Amino acid sequence: AEFQRDPLLDFTGKVALITGAASGFGALLAEALGRRGARLVLGDINEDGLHAVVDKLTAQDIEVQAVTCDVSSETDCAAMVALARENFGGLDIAVNNAGIAPPQVHFEEVDEETFDRQHSVNVKGVFFGMKHQLKLMRGQKHGIILNVSSMAGIGGAPKAAAYAGAKHSVVGLTRTAAVEYARHNVRVNAICPFFTLTPMVAGLTPPPGASVEQLHGLLSAGCPMKRLGEPEEVVNAMVMLCSPALTYVTGQTLAVDGGVSA
Numbered sequence: 001a002e003f004q005r006d007p008l009l010d011f012t013g014k015v016a017l018i019t020g021a022a023s024g025f026g027a028l029l030a031e032a033l034g035r036r037g038a039r040l041v042l043g044d045i046n047e048d049g050l051h052a053v054v055d056k057l058t059a060q061d062i063e064v065q066a067v068t069c070d071v072s073s074e075t076d077c078a079a080m081v082a083l084a085r086e087n088f089g090g091l092d093i094a095v096n097n098a099g100i101a102p103p104q105v106h107f108e109e110v111d112e113e114t115f116d117r118q119h120s121v122n123v124k125g126v127f128f129g130m131k132h133q134l135k136l137m138r139g140q141k142h143g144i145i146l147n148v149s150s151m152a153g154i155g156g157a158p159k160a161a162a163y164a165g166a167k168h169s170v171v172g173l174t175r176t177a178a179v180e181y182a183r184h185n186v187r188v189n190a191i192c193p194f195f196t197l198t199p200m201v202a203g204l205t206p207p208p209g210a211s212v213e214q215l216h217g218l219l220s221a222g223c224p225m226k227r228l229g230e231p232e233e234v235v236n237a238m239v240m241l242c243s244p245a246l247t248y249v250t251g252q253t254l255a256v257d258g259g260v261s262a
């Protein structure tokens, strides 16, 4: 295909690890990179969902290794990186995408369990992943990491305090690793999507008495484009940030938000 000759979008032979690959952005990104030639290491806590994605990719002759994992476990994160090293000989791209949705409650109603769970998956999951990915990439003297933050990682997010705290941490981890590992030829960026119609957003509960359509209307109202994002729109930006051609871009957070942050 034409895009396979374009160095901006050529992932031929690249090894790409993606967490949260059973659904939403992760599943679509796996297909997008795989179709452009990448060999994949996929992880998710949802075993059945992951198997369905693997079957779909294998049917397209995409090379894939998959592992059921919980990103809040350092052992599991290390195992994913080891899988890439042992089966594919290294790791070119790592996308720390797995995450859980915010419970829609006011700040003062956030209990400790909710706060801890948000940070366990959405922060520790990214931190442990990065820690082991960075170690391998430093040794290789090259690598690309993309972390999935959120609009809630660069601005306030009403009724999502614990999620916003966690997603801001993802930006802090991204910037710190970027400056610390730049000398090792490892680039680290983050993507910050606005509400996008993945299963995560489809699963948000509308306020009492409101329909799902009304909820989407409420969410879209704050967006200059007056609509939510489509998963493919976010995944296209993720592919760009994973591109081996973006050699001077590091430590950045890219908002994919229909102009919300403009």
Ligand code: NAI
Pocket: 019, 020, 021, 022, 023, 024, 025, 026, 043, 044, 045, 046, 049, 069, 070, 071, 072, 097, 098, 099, 100, 101, 121, 125, 148, 149, 150, 151, 192, 193, 194, 195, 196, 197, 198, 199, 200, 201
């Ligand atoms: P999704 O719910 O469709 O996919 C998330 C995947 O992560 C699921 O397959 C789930 O099983 C997996 N996962 C959850 N906890 C895990 C764990 N402990 N270990 C391993 N895997 C785990 O949601 P979506 O929308 O694709 O979310 C992907 C990322 O995008 C998340 O980090 C989310 O916070 C972020 N995001 C999503 C936005 C949206 O509007 N959909 C907006 C901004 C950020």
